[in-house]
Amino acid sequence: MTVRCAITYIGSPPYDITNHINKLWRLPAVSYVPYVIYDIINFPPKYGVRNVTKDFVSTVKSTMTLHSIKQYCEKHNDRFEYICPQDETLCCRKCITTQHKTCTNFMTLEDVICSSTSSALFDAVEQNLNCQTRNLEMAKKDRDGNKKLVIEQNEKFRKDIKNMREKIKEYLDQLEKKTFDELDYSTELQKNGISKILEEINEKSRALEKLKNDMMILKANKIDLKAFLAMRKLNKDASLLESDIKDFVQSSKFDRINVDMSIASEIATFLAKIKSLGTVRIVTRPRAISMIDWRRGNIQGAREVPSKQITNCETSLVLSSKINAPKGKAGISITGCALSPSGQILLADFSPSKRILTINGNGTYEKDINFIDVPVFDLTCIDSTKIGFSTGSYREVKIIDTAAQTVSEITRTSGNVYGITSDEGRLVYCVANQNIKSFNMSDETESEIQSGKLKNNSYVCCFENRFYHTSQNGLSVSCSESNGKILWTFFSEKLKQPRGITVDSRRNVYVVGEASNNLIVITGDGSKFTELLTKTDELKKPTAVCYDRKNDVIIVCNKDGCVFIYKVQHCEKVESQ
16 A cells, blocks of 8 residues: 555656656565556546556566566575576575485576576577467468458358259240140140141031931922932931041041140159259368477577678488388389378389378388379478479379378369479469469469479479579579569589579578479579588489488489488588678
């Protein structure tokens, strides 16, 4: 309460809360801080308080959190002086002799603080927080895109249902007209037949009337020989007419004619069985986003240490292992390489064997993924179970679910599709005679990243919002920003037919030359290069390369299935600024 009164009366109106807080921090008891917050938030407006904003209150609350961190042992009422290396807990002097009797190698907090680099710690925390911010932004963008996609799909299917209804109506109208035409034709045919019979009846009626008239004339005259003979003839004609009428009436011409029609049984079945115009179901596809691991250095906008500048980076390789991948049932042609989150090496076999080879972290061949219906040119790991791959001349981009053992087509391109990589929820790939394109797996849209015609067998990789790829003429390597702006282009007679491309955490670019039988490393600015491996190192038509940034390991693959795993060693020449 004393502090609250101090806030009320220190200074003269208009009261400056900042001044009160600054004076208050000089008080020894940190337990006063909650009262400060209370008074700031509930300060009566009639005193003309200024400088009280939401940001100011947030800053004071954060300061309160900082001041609330305990620096003393509540159990022994003594300040912390040591840290236990076994469980990393803070200890006072009495804690060492009680709870931590069996622990050894205690370090004083003063030594720990002096030995730690606070700037490096802050940088690591900042990178982690920035990375998680990007992860959440990416997750929000993914869900927003999925929500938009669901709404668009709803509208599309509504249109499809209406179109189907119109098609059904149009088809039924056609069937109705056809049936009416058949009905009218049959009815008209029978009407004409009956009309002809009626004409015959009229003819016989006229013959009968004539006989009746002849008989009346004979009856009116005196009967003589002539009349007698005429009567006999009349009787004979009447008998013939009777016989003719009898035969006529008893003929099939007087069968009862009915127009009959039965509704097609399929219509009744349709009405009985078809309960809806379609089946609504929810189909899930492989997750389109994956977490960005800030420890691997692939966080956008990571702070660079300004105290030094790397002017040259000498790279050397130490061979760890060599693997000869087994041939498939139709040979082998390795054209792509990728690393799984678990550390497996995945190889794309573009031969008719149609498979992906898996090699474990210690360099031992494991198995084939062979439930694929097309050859695999290049591949990229989306997550622990999903693999995206390109198909070359088959012009398809597909995704494998290794857990469900399914293959689904993501998009079909208008040109041959070669190098492929994944970047923040999208697949990025090279389309021959066209350009670099990306497919957003959240909203299933395709977009163009960089214009310009690419040659066959172009490769691409992504790192820190930059794209590294073989250039338009098929003889160079280029680096561009995410908007397609070219930052640099590298040419050298030492590099012929550049194929696989990868980048380390220092932005050094590694490229294999299939025709030059070598591996080179290009500096991050594209100005210098070093030839690391040549034909004397058993490189023979190398086509694929992949860099493990976590362990500084590079995998180089020959087309014939010979795989080399090298440990990368960097010797940096540093120049202080």
